[in-house]
Amino acid sequence: MGVSLIIAAGGSGKRFQKAQNRKGRLGKLFFSLGGKPLLRHTLDSFCSFPAIREILVAVPPGTEKWVKNHVLKGHLGPTVRLVRGGRSRAESVWNALRRSSPENPWVMVHDGARPFPPRKAVLTLLKKRGQADGFVLARPVVPTLKRVSPTSGRILGTVDRAHLFEAETPQLMSRASLMEAYRRHSRPFEATDEASLLEAMGKQVKVLKHSGWNGKITTPEDFHLAEAYYASGKAGRPVPSSMKMGFGRDTHRLVEGRRLYLGGVPIASPKGALGHSDGDALLHAISDAVLGAIGAGDIGEWFSDRDPRTKNIRSGKILKKVLEEARQRHWVPSHVDSCIVLERPRLGPCKRKIRRKVAGLLGLEETEVSIKAKTMEGLGPEGEGLAVTCEALVEMRREV
Numbered sequence: 001m002g003v004s005l006i007i008a009a010g011g012s013g014k015r016f017q018k019a020q021n022r023k024g025r026l027g028k029l030f031f032s033l034g035g036k037p038l039l040r041h042t043l044d045s046f047c048s049f050p051a052i053r054e055i056l057v058a059v060p061p062g063t064e065k066w067v068k069n070h071v072l073k074g075h076l077g078p079t080v081r082l083v084r085g086g087r088s089r090a091e092s093v094w095n096a097l098r099r100s101s102p103e104n105p106w107v108m109v110h111d112g113a114r115p116f117p118p119r120k121a122v123l124t125l126l127k128k129r130g131q132a133d134g135f136v137l138a139r140p141v142v143p144t145l146k147r148v149s150p151t152s153g154r155i156l157g158t159v160d161r162a163h164l165f166e167a168e169t170p171q172l173m174s175r176a177s178l179m180e181a182y183r184r185h186s187r188p189f190e191a192t193d194e195a196s197l198l199e200a201m202g203k204q205v206k207v208l209k210h211s212g213w214n215g216k217i218t219t220p221e222d223f224h225l226a227e228a229y230y231a232s233g234k235a236g237r238p239v240p241s242s243m244k245m246g247f248g249r250d251t252h253r254l255v256e257g258r259r260l261y262l263g264g265v266p267i268a269s270p271k272g273a274l275g276h277s278d279g280d281a282l283l284h285a286i287s288d289a290v291l292g293a294i295g296a297g298d299i300g301e302w303f304s305d306r307d308p309r310t311k312n313i314r315s316g317k318i319l320k321k322v323l324e325e326a327r328q329r330h331w332v333p334s335h336v337d338s339c340i341v342l343e344r345p346r347l348g349p350c351k352r353k354i355r356r357k358v359a360g361l362l363g364l365e366e367t368e369v370s371i372k373a374k375t376m377e378g379l380g381p382e383g384e385g386l387a388v389t390c391e392a393l394v395e396m397r398r399e400v
């Protein structure tokens with residue numbers, strides 16, 4: 001009794017976009033929550049139910065490539081297929097339903113905007129297969145409800161909430177019933193949930209009562225609530241650290257006829273650093289530290305020293321590219337400590353300038369950047385004036 005899971009993520013989230021003053025096709029489901037798009041959290045909620053054999057996600061037209069790269073990449077669990085979303089939620093579900101495998105006699109539909117359906121309740125829901133035409137995850141209504149006159153605004157009465165439930169998702173139904181309901185209903189695409197289509201056909205649909213949190217993200221306020229829920233660990237997921245450290249180290253040979261750059265600042269020196277780029281060992285060490293923090297390799301992998309296009313490239317550009325990559329992964333630098341090992345010239349007079357320049361490149365206050373200069377007292381390649389070595393430690397913070 002396999003189950004096809006349909007995730008309705010085809011809406012544009014207009015209310016949310018409006019509140020955020022954002023436009024474009026990437027709506028709320030693609031916002032990062034704790035470093036992952038909201039929709040990915042929803043998908044991850046269903047990755048370990050053996051009964052779910054396939055997942056179909058209805059997404060807004062034009063977002064397929066983005067979803068593949070940013071949401072589906074690395075996803076573990078049943079095969080996921082993308083389906084073009086319709087003009088309404090019910091149309092999106094229909095598009096997915098028609099493409100789902102008829103081998104699965106049950107269909108479960110879930111809102112993409114509910115990232116944390118309670119696992120226990122979903123398990124119970126799946127066990128109900130065969131006991132009715134459909135089941136809906138629902139919560140008893142808690143607020144006091146008033147019936148109000150649409151003209152005068154006067155309260156006409158208090159609604160007895162004893163038997164009222166708020167329908168949520170997932171909703172589970174037999175494939176045959178849902179297909180039939182879509183075909184026979186006069187206006188199926190106007191339905192706000194699948195259960196109502198079955199109800200209209202006189203099918204037996206039951207609620208499965210639960211008391212967990214299964215919030216639907218509609219407004220930016222809901223989003224903040226979901227973030228807090230996630231950060232509290234209540235969603236049953238490991239909460240990722242909001243801070244990371246990265247370390248970088250770089251050495252360049254010193255030769256005559258080259259300029260010496262450190263931290264993007266030209267230093268008056270008879271010798272400069274040999275290199276494919278401008279040889280700025282400090283910016284290379286910092287760039288490597290940033291890449292180290294986000295686990296994205298080293299600058300050698302990002303900038304080949306055989307690429308003629310990067311010949312003599314200013315290292316500020318290397319750092320900029322690396323920071324862009326980190327920002328895309330929602331990490332930004334918050335503090336840097338560094339050490340320049342150079343025998344000559346003495347850097348004392350330049351340290352302030354280097355600090356200011358590095359702070360500017362990283363978008364940090366000067367107080368969050370430390371530049372230390374050391375000599376090797378004549379020992380080793382640095383001490384003999386043959387090389388410059390830099391080390392950097394970078395602290396990165398998650399930016400959601």
Ligand code: MG
Pocket residue numbers: 250251252275279280281284
């Ligand atoms: Mg280097």
